[in-house]
Amino acid sequence: MSDIVKKAKKVAVLGATGLVGREMLKVLEQRDFPVSEIVPLASEHSAGQTIDFKGSRYTVSAVGPDSFNGADIALFSAGASPSKRWAPVAAEAGAIVVDNSSAWRMDSSVPLIVPEVNPEDIKEADKKGIIANPNCSTIQAVVALYPLHKAAGLNYVSYTTFQSVSGTGQEALEVLDTGSREILEGNEPSSSLVYPHPIAFDLLPHIGAFDIDGVSEEEWKMVRESRKIMHIDDLPVSCTTVRVPIFRSHGEAIVARFDKPLSPDEAREILKDAPGVNLQDNPGGSVYPRPRFAAGKDAVYVGRIRKDTGLEGALALWVVADNLRKGAALNAVQIAELL
Numbered sequence: 001m002s003d004i005v006k007k008a009k010k011v012a013v014l015g016a017t018g019l020v021g022r023e024m025l026k027v028l029e030q031r032d033f034p035v036s037e038i039v040p041l042a043s044e045h046s047a048g049q050t051i052d053f054k055g056s057r058y059t060v061s062a063v064g065p066d067s068f069n070g071a072d073i074a075l076f077s078a079g080a081s082p083s084k085r086w087a088p089v090a091a092e093a094g095a096i097v098v099d100n101s102s103a104w105r106m107d108s109s110v111p112l113i114v115p116e117v118n119p120e121d122i123k124e125a126d127k128k129g130i131i132a133n134p135n136c137s138t139i140q141a142v143v144a145l146y147p148l149h150k151a152a153g154l155n156y157v158s159y160t161t162f163q164s165v166s167g168t169g170q171e172a173l174e175v176l177d178t179g180s181r182e183i184l185e186g187n188e189p190s191s192s193l194v195y196p197h198p199i200a201f202d203l204l205p206h207i208g209a210f211d212i213d214g215v216s217e218e219e220w221k222m223v224r225e226s227r228k229i230m231h232i233d234d235l236p237v238s239c240t241t242v243r244v245p246i247f248r249s250h251g252e253a254i255v256a257r258f259d260k261p262l263s264p265d266e267a268r269e270i271l272k273d274a275p276g277v278n279l280q281d282n283p284g285g286s287v288y289p290r291p292r293f294a295a296g297k298d299a300v301y302v303g304r305i306r307k308d309t310g311l312e313g314a315l316a317l318w319v320v321a322d323n324l325r326k327g328a329a330l331n332a333v334q335i336a337e338l339l
């Protein structure tokens with residue numbers, strides 16, 4: 001048996017019919033991850049559908065107690081409640097779970113990993129057999145911030161996000177598509193269960209439920225996950241998350257202050273060689289990161305690096321990445337590669 005065959009893994013993909021699940025299959029194939037067998041899983045709703053992987057056709061099964069038997073790795077992207085239910089079952093069956101949902105991210109015995117930032121935390125995976133993939137907006141923020149933090153000591157960050165509808169899943173793509181057509185035809189956009197208001201031609205500063213103080217779930221995810229991944233427990237984080245009517249990739253306006261103030265040139269020098277980062281910073285030539293350019297690509301694009309106009313000693317940055325690739329599928333497969 002060749003080394004490759006010995007090392008090839010049986011990979012279960014829960015949520016294989018969704019946006020992230022399909023992107024995970026694409027990334028596994030593109031990166032030539034050593035797969036001996038794919039087990040595509042979803043709900044009853046899409047059981048029996050087929051998916052193609054590396055020239056073979058696989059039938060999607062409804063997830064059940066025996067779904068993970070013999071699996072080495074289980075990539076989950078089916079939402080928090082299926083994850084709470086099935087991740088322990090998969091781990092008990094001997095698989096290492098890499099979970100895209102929010103179910104396990106803040107569990108102290110589950111590592112929350114961005115391979116460019118805290119790959120060493122993977123040793124904690126033994127505790128529960130589960131590794132959490134962070135929220136899409138957090139991933140791209142920390143890939144850009146961590147190299148600056150290592151050089152200068154991050155002591156405050158503010159995020160304002162511009163998040164595409166693909167971050168909400170398959171159904172949201174249709175909601176934006178249909179709503180845009182309805183408005184362009186002179187009609188009121190139909191309402192849906194996906195968002196509290198039609199998203200077409202609008203901005204919704206509402207991602208997840210609001211707490212008693214008016215902070216949204218998405219905002220708390222970015223605050224808590226940034227601290228956990230970068231190991232800065234007391235990092236002050238300001239955050240406003242906004243859903244915007246674009247299909248793919250998230251943008252983020254970030255203001256970051258450091259113990260040792262960095263000039264924009266020093267920041268550019270650090271970021272030009274930083275893992276996972278692609279610098280696009282020539283505003284005079286209209287060169288800066290854009291969601292449509294980033295769609296389908298792997299990098300976290302950083303630009304518009306400048307002195308912040310309000311906060312003494314702070315830098316302002318504009319960061320864009322594909323939420324389905326680095327924000328979800330690619331990061332999950334990179335974690336599987338670390339294993």
Ligand SMILES: NC(=O)c1ccc[n+]([C@@H]2O[C@H](COP(=O)([O-])OP(=O)(O)OC[C@H]3O[C@@H](n4cnc5c(N)ncnc54)[C@H](OP(=O)(O)O)[C@@H]3O)[C@@H](O)[C@H]2O)c1
Nearest residue numbers: 015017018019020042043046077078079101167169170328
């Ligand atoms: N979209 C992003 O940018 C992004 C980024 C980071 C993390 N995530 C997380 O990834 C997860 C999936 O997101 P998505 O955008 O791919 O959503 P999606 O397009 O709506 O797909 C959801 C997938 O989960 C499956 N599923 C739903 N309920 C299930 C259940 N009870 N049991 C088994 N399978 C079930 C669906 O199967 P059926 O076809 O059978 O319904 C489908 O395959 C969510 O937790 C999301 O928060 C998403």
